[in-house]
Amino acid sequence: MKKKNPLKIFTINIFFIIACFFALLPILYAFSLSLNANSSILSSDFSFIPKVLSLKNYKAVFVEKPVIMWFLNTFSLAFFTVILSLSVSIPAAYMFSEFSFKGKKPIIRILILLYSFPSILSMFAIYKLLSNLNLINTRIGLVIVYTGTMAIFGLINMKGYFDTIPNEIEDAARLDGASDFMVVRKIIIPLARPSIIVTGIQVLIYVWNEYIFAINFMTGSDKFTLASGLYTMQATEKSGSWAVFSAASIVISIPILTIFFLSQKYMISGLTSGGVKG
């Protein structure tokens, strides 16, 4: 056994305190700036603990910017995308995991290859496709694009997890007369919960963080999502509203941070078993 060397313990702790400081640095800076009453951020005596606390930057976010509307837009997009993604991906993942049928292997190979293709490269083609379907500047259009973009991830990720569920359990249920639908509902969904939760959360985080489709496909600030709203806040205004921008960043991040840390225990297992990351 190693002897406990106090100097070593001290050094390693100092190392991690510095690492944690770096991990939090931009967030801490934005956070303390957003709470600072003194809005002239050009003053050079910045400290991480504001001298005069004030919530006026947060008030400005909610009063001057339609943040609540952006939030509702983002929430509804995320909600419908997650529901649609899971309801198309779970049955497909189950079919590809449980049964062997003609053409299955080549399809999976092609899907894995296609998964490496970033959707931003075909964005112009998607734009033309949606404008021919009259879906530009509509929420349905964005939900379809988001669901389609995440569909391969959903299928492959959940198939990987379904593969690990022993077939005997399902066979026993089938012998008792359960239909495919019953097997999925009563056995697969409860047993594959970590993977379904992680897939859903990955889709949710994707929609929440997506800005490039949102700014190119949606016009008018009443259709903005939080991401495109924040994007325009920094693009149109310069130094003056940097404190308000920080406050908005914090407000926008809190829901995602909460969801992430609540689901943290599922994250690694639910992602690595399928072999793909969102």
Next chain:
Amino acid sequence: MKLKKNDSFKCYLISSPSLALIALIVVFPIIYTFYISLTNMNTYHWFNPEIIGFKNYKQALFVMDSGFLKAIFITIVWTAVNMVFQMVIAFSIASLLNSPLLKYRRLYKTILMFPWAMPGYVSILLWKTGMFNSQFGLLNQWLTKLGFSSIRWLASDLSAFICCTVVNLWLALPFMIMIIDGGLQSIDRSFYESATMDGASTFCKAVKITIPCLKPIIGPAVIITLFTTFKQFDIIYLMTRQPGSQTGSTIQTIITYAYENAFISNNYGYSSSISIIIFIMLMVFARFSLFTNKKEEAL
């Protein structure tokens, strides 16, 4: 594992909503992009694009100053630099996290996860404005306080490249640390004990035990990260190339290059040919990295 035979028609029917969406949003746009890449579609030929064959491809690949070859070069350097730093730093931090001397392991781990948990674009914008802004960024505030003159961090190529690398490492390290940490915890302790008894050095143990044991566990995550780094768009775009607020650096990865040619200079035909070239590169790359013998069995 034995798979049940099932009626193919039924399988396709049940998978059809998912496959149809993939066909509509992934496959069709790629085919359509290929079609556009053969035309001269741009702002002037918006309604009447003509087929011009492979002229766009020739321009991308054989005209030196088209910028594409430079973008490929920068993308490769970017991927290599980031992967090396990421692996080395993540491995060191994960090893230290597993040190028996560390008491507050869980607390440190949770804090180190923050960059992964934050919405990516928010973090990038906070880095851009909060850290690197030349007037009121934190870095320049510190420099001024120490008596140095402030630096325009994102204005020159090299310095912008370094800044973007720092941000990418900041964003990507938590995932890699967690993966390696998980791998380290799965290695049997007794390997190390018998190696210590045989008098192996720490370095020797790392090379002979840790790295071979980690390889199969972290392999898929490394390949995925390699792809994400190669395809990185947000960092370089948001930090340096936003329309109306370019910072002066000229570094482009292939993806920002394709994006700008389509949505900024409206050169749709040319941009589509870039997309298809990148697509082929990724396919070849994926073919050799993803379908190694082990993965094959899992299909």
